[in-house]
Amino acid sequence: MSPTRRTTRRSLARRRVPRAAALALLLATATACANDVPKFDWSNGLLPEGVTEQAEVVQHLWNGAWIAALATGLVVIVLIVWAAIFHRKRRSKAELPPQVRYNLPIEILYTVIPLVMVSVFFFFTARDSKALTDVAGDAPVKVKVEAYQWSWRFTTTYNGKTTQPVPGMPVSDYREGPQLVLPTNTKVEFDLSTDDVIHSFWVPEFLFKRDIIPGIPEGNPGRKFEIKTLGDDRVGIYAGRCAELCGVDHSRMLFKVKLVKQAEFDQYIATQAGSAQ
Structure with a gap:
């Protein structure tokens, strides 16, 4: 091989390394660029x-x-x-194996x-x-999730009381984003909607995400899903995000889910529902 060809191949290889690194970075940040990486464990299959x-x-x-x-x-x-x-046998180059x-x-x-x-x-x-x-429709806690460029608005209904939705803003840290409070050991029904582009509601610890597609009418089963939160040992704050590339500030479309005990949730609803719509 001539020196010119070797130099050309080396220069091409050097160009491919930064491109591959940039592609890997793009894939890693396509869903969100939050600084809240969940803990992965071998016992949970990563x-x-x-x-x-x-x-x-x-x-x-x-x-x-x-x-x-x-x-x-x-x-x-x-x-x-x-x-x-x-089944390895030495044969001459001219001899073919049995056909x-x-x-x-x-x-x-x-x-x-x-x-x-x-x-x-x-x-x-x-x-x-x-x-x-499956959505049974009997969840005591119902949450309306409104996604928009580039944040979230949550409206929670429980025991006939509805919290006042507070629009969020794009943030760099999920702890600064809008907060969704949920009780432990309770069934929760989510109703997802958006008026602009496709978003995706994702909380990694739910091990589940659902696309939010504009134009789906209210009451359509495609907008809803249910979860049943686990017990008091799961109390804590969990990061949420949009998992669908939705625009310039997609990476800042962050929120947090706070799991609390039932008594604390009752108190939260009592204080937040005072200015209910």
């Missing part, structure tokens, strides 16, 4: 610790999919190594096994997807 019953459903599906995928990969690797070691037209039992096996695997994956995915999207 997912955040869930704070809802629905998060446990996602966790089990995630773990099961990884176990099945790793088991399948292990079987394939063992078969490859076994074939490479025990086999087909093996009906093997072909049937290779067709049936993937069909069974895909069917099993589909069954569990469909079952859990239905559990995550």
